[in-house]
Amino acid sequence: MRRSLSLLSLVALSITACVGESGDGPGAGLGDTFCGPALARVDSFMATFAGEEPTGGRYGGMVVVGTVADMHGMSPRAAGDVGSAQHQQFVNLMTLIEADESFDPMPYLATSWEVSEDRTELTFRLREDVYWHDGELTTAQDVAFTYLTVINPASEYPNPGFFQHYLPGEEGVEVVDSFTVKFHFQPHADILESWRGLAILPHHLLGDVPTEELSTHPYGAVCPVGNGPFRFVSRAPGESWTFQANPAFPEALGGRPYLDRYVYRVIPTQTTLLAELITKGVDVYVQMLPNHAATAREETGLTVLSFPYPAIFFVAWNSRVPELSDVRVRRALTLGTNRRQIIEGVQGGEAVLLNSGVPPVHWAFDPSLGDSLPYDPEQARSLLIAAGWVDRDEDGIRENLDGEPLVIELIYNQNRERQQVGEIMRVQLRDIGVELRPRVMEFGAYMSQITSEERDFEGAFVTFETGFRLDDRDLFHSDAVDGLWAFAGIMDPELDRYLDTLQLIPDRVEALPVWRAYQNRLLQLQPYTFLYSALRRDGVNERLQDVVMDPRGDWATIRQWWIAPQDRKTP
């Protein structure tokens, strides 16, 4: 009876909770013992800047960014979600290096770096004036701690592949002095890109936390303490995150950001989000639908920024399935899909046709490749005939010698874009005598089906956000054919050779021909039907100045955003 009372008390408690802030209940547990003191220290450190902060001119104002999904937060495991990753990189935390507009590495937390002659050592020299928001200095200790944490699978960091070639564990990192840290690894073509994505964590706060508990530690989602340009103020789960300018941000990096406040808002229905943008309730609508972009462009006071983004959208064909093991069939599927029309219809023309997994923003992207497999239903039909698929019973769908019709099931999770593309492909492939059956699945089931050992699927829509460092070995290498990501399951020695070589050529000029060859081989094998890399569109209120958005992300330039005094809302 006592137990059931505690259940009932939740209702009573909740009614009183409207008054007080949540989190002060007895159930807050660790959140209470960790967050309370941590945030108090942040407050007192920030209070020391009162009066010293720059005011006037561009300084001041609040900006609201609206998105459809809440972000996970600042823990390493949260880096798997694009919104969280960007906040870790650009807003609340800092990375060692940044990329400039042309994607060349730029100093950030690290002032300089040095790669050893044999490309097995990387030494970072850190800034000495970067403070955690609670007043502690950011040191080499933090960097080493972060590295050791994320290479431990228990941290649930989603991109451990970044550090695959590093020497295992403590051998890989060496704290030279308080502000110098050195890493050891096997030679690799791309050394710095990993450090552009990985945000450094506070050792003094999390050093004592066992790595396996890190993913459930309140630091990530309840009270992150960072060192980036904006400090965490509060979070209402499912509703918003609020950040405040960090006055202690180093002068050399631009000092305190212009904006006083930055709010990340969650609005799950895109139509509502558009309405908020139009009524000026939000200043930025992240990742607009194409037709919403068209609407917003016609509004006064709004601009739509569209920029290429390193994401690729493709259909993975499971070549373990007999019908799809024939490269002629896979090729016919690609040839029979009018991808230009799909781009026109689904993305309003704002996408780049792809024929490989190299996105347009990558330096190895080959624009001429896009014309390689143009829409050609005639050729698709003859390929299918050659492969033995003929419409023997004249029902419009081809059959093989055994009379089995060419029916391919295409799975995807609930998503408007995928649904649209699936429907269009169905219409188009019917034209060449293939019956495509798009099937929506719940996301977890979909992920299980394409990654589990059974690979119980025929075709699947997949979107990858790639970053600037490409390593397709887990997709196409024979060694990885049983790994999570080998959807297509193709094994090709030539492809393996390219993939192995590519990781070892640091010089881009030298690597480019190999990239070309690799992409051509993919073109021949057609493990996927690559569709496109869509532009990302963000609707922005024109009162917000100096917003630049490029492949680095939506928040890459948030430090420079400013609002003229007359445009600031009176809070």
Place this chain on the structure above:
Amino acid sequence: MLSFSLRRTLLAIPLLLGVATLVFFVLSLAPGDAASIYLRPGMTPETLEHIRRSMGLDDPLLIRYGRWLLAFLQGDFGYSHFYQMPVRDRILAALPNTLILASGALFFAFLIGILVGVLQAVKEGSFLDSVLSGVTLFFYSMPSFWLALMLILFFSLSAMKLWNWPFSFPVSGIQSPGADLLAPWDQFRDRIHHLVLPTLTLTLILAGGVARYVRTSMLDVIRQDYIRTARAKGLPETRVIMKHGLRNGLIPVVTLFGVYFPFLLSGTVLIEYVFAWPGMGQLMVESILRKDLPVVLAGTFLFGGMVVLGNLLADLLYGVVDPRIRQSDG
């Protein structure tokens, strides 16, 4: 009477546990691995294994069930893997929002519904009655999300752009960002502003049902002899209706309140979705889609609890409004 209600309520607790158990197994046995939701390109099987472990998915189903049940009975609702916080904290953040929205809407729905229903009953068969019947049935027949979208179009976008109204209502959220910097009074006003459209949507839809119910009930009452008695006494008509009629007409409406009360938590699902209202409905939908099992279980239990509470409340209210029942337990 009261003891009967209490006993029924206590009996409901195992029932609710049963419901939660059902949900546990349905969610656990549904195809697909809950941990695979957190899979990201480039992730290794070891990491996936760790995610699975930290979600408690590496144990056999029955052990997981036992562990959940034990913790649940002790008032520990578990940890939300998606929100990275204890379920209790997450629910406590969502619950007040929903309660505010839904209780406001319920209040207005009953207020408007009762007034309209009474008016219709008094003017039975008149043109006004027909018009109001049509209007209430219209809203009653309307999908809530649809009405919500229409209201956004009318009262926010069109109001501002086409009709140049001096103000438009905010279309999402419970308060403006940065409202915490406002003076308390302005903060309050801001909140009320945000409440307008979602409350209006909910109210319109609920009020239709209430009005229909009240009309029927009042029509029944108005024909009763005691209404004639009240008139024969020389009471003014308004007093006859509002005192003698309404008091009796409301007795069956109390049952309706018992039915609508659980609405406080669950009835707002679609409306919360459209208006980005960070409440229980939105939380539940997202948690179901993300297979955030502990949140779904706790939410289910809470929803069920509201149904039970609603029944209890209806019983108690019945006693308050109907002396025949109040006295029957001696």
Place this chain on the structure above:
Amino acid sequence: MSLLEIQKLRTHIRTAGDDARAVDGVDLLLEEGESVGLVGESGSGKTLLALSILGLLPEGGGAILPGSSIRFRGEELVGMGGKRLREIRGGEVAMIFQEPMTSLNPVFSVGNQILEAVELHRPLNRDAAKEEMLRLLGEVGIPDPEARAGDYPHQLSGGMRQRAMIAMALAGEPSLLLADEPTTALDVTVEAQILQLLKRVQARMGMGLLLISHDLNVVSRVCDRILILYGGKVVEAGPTQKILDAPIHPYTRGLMGSRLSFDDRRRTLRPIPGEVPEATDWPRGCRFHPRCPEVMDRCRREEPRLLPGTERKGAVEVQGGAPGGGRDVRCWLLAGEEGGA
């Protein structure tokens, strides 16, 4: 000036088809302090007549036709509305109903309901009104008024409920009380008590009383005069004793035959055959003719007028006094006297 003077009252009920002529030209006179009984089977229009007086006809259902007149102390009630009508209702003219169970509001205590009437019609402050309410309860013979006042109708017995109704009616100190079948729902012993009570309060307060019943017996115990109603028309009217002693109209005689009384055990029960026809569909001629044991050809053709009744044509002996002895009858059996107008 009479207390109540009804002339040519016609009250119709609207239905989907033809209007039901429920009360069809009734004249009635009631002097101060007099008690009049209105008798008829259900469907004869007697309840509607009472409701017409206070304007309590069901909404949209019934209407008093133009040309009708109901005057209370000379004041025309037909078409009256608003404040004055409400002052009269429950104040100068009170009414009690057939079913005390359904006529009392189940959700308010009886005390509360009586108090409401007291406060409405008497210039008393709250305490005095309460006092008065308790006094009224005592007056109508409810024991331990203090305790009973808090009771709800469902907690009282039928007799007690009707007493409470009477108390409520007396609250405004009315000069006319309309009692619509006040004892129908009660058993015989309680009926007697209630009738006695009515008689007592009427005498004490000097009220006029219009007692409506289907039971001639009940009415005869209380009333000075009696009106017999059939088919929305008065068929016989006269002093109680005369009607009891010498009923003229066949319908009256039928009612006498079908009554069950203690003081008249010799008679056997002889119910009137058939039923009252629908008020939408009165037969041509005399409305009673399909059921009349003495029906004549003329009855089927022409409608009789209300005439001073003195004697009966035919075999039945003539009783009663002088011509016009205060009695009116509507029957062709009397036509001989009139010379067949």
Place this chain on the structure above:
Amino acid sequence: MGRRAGFLLPGLPQLLRGRVLGGGFALFLWLGLLTLAVTRFDRVRGALLGDLDDWIALLTLAMVLGGVWLWSFRAGRRSMVTGRGSGEGSPGALGQGWRAFRRNRMALLGLGTICLFYLAMLLTPFLAPFEPEFREAYEVGGDMTRRLAAPSSVHLMGTDEFSQDILSRILYGSRISLTIGLLAVGISVTLGTFLGAIAGYWGGLVDTAIMRLVDMVMAFPRLVLLIVIVALFPTTIFIVIVALAFTQWPSTARMVRGEILALKEREFCEAARALGFSRGRILFRHLLPNALGPLIVVATLGIGNTIVLEAGLSFLGLGVQAGTPSWGSMVSDGRDYLMDAWWVATFPGFAIVLAVLAFNLVGDGLRDALDPRQSEGARR
């Protein structure tokens, strides 16, 4: 003369006799269908070689044309004989209800609307101006400008983002929306009646067990339960129907149980028992028919409710498999275009409101007609 008019034009005899509603409806229906058959003669003739849908449509067309004519003719002749059109049938409880129902204009309007909806659903192959998947824009050499076209004389309700005609899709979508409503309610009412009747009649342990189950399902907010089921399993139309049915039966069961409990005490039941009838016979032959009135009301109102719920599920993206048009999924698809192509979401939304409204009107009318207590009030 009336007879000849009946030969010429169905509905005319009724109209001449002043029965405007029935006659007008018959006339309208007959003329409308005739026009349809003539104007789309090619399509109708083509249906002879068509598939099942075409044949159903053909059959419907023939039956309704013939049926209306026959009804009008015979009713006209009968009214000539008896002088009045009504008066047929035995005055059972349902017959009386029908007569009361017939007096309710709004309910009749609702009934007419429902009939038209279902008729349109059956005749979709002839009515729809375009194929359900007329994705012209994406066919070979497609014309992309036809996407999201505003309502015009070609596309009366405009087109969606696939250049599909909204009107045609609403017509084809009615199959899912109207069938889901009918089937789900059919299943739930059958199941609920069966279990409720058993619980009410047998009582005891059976009753307790069934009612606990009822409580359990009812302790769940319906929409949330639906989301759990539909979100986690492949969304086929079958799953959606089953989910809708299995979340609705408890209220029916509860109602039927109450009715049975009340009826059980009535004289005719005791009489049947005294005659030695078996329990099953008493229950299904004597008790259930008496509970039919409230059941019909619950079912009618339930259909409207179910259509709204299906729409809600589709709105969350959980409805019937994408690509198959249903009104709910059409609204859901159109909501992103609300600000630049309002017609995509608006027209299917109206279809939902109209259909639900019609069902509710009929449900209300039935309740008034079948509940003697209330209908007496209405007549007074």
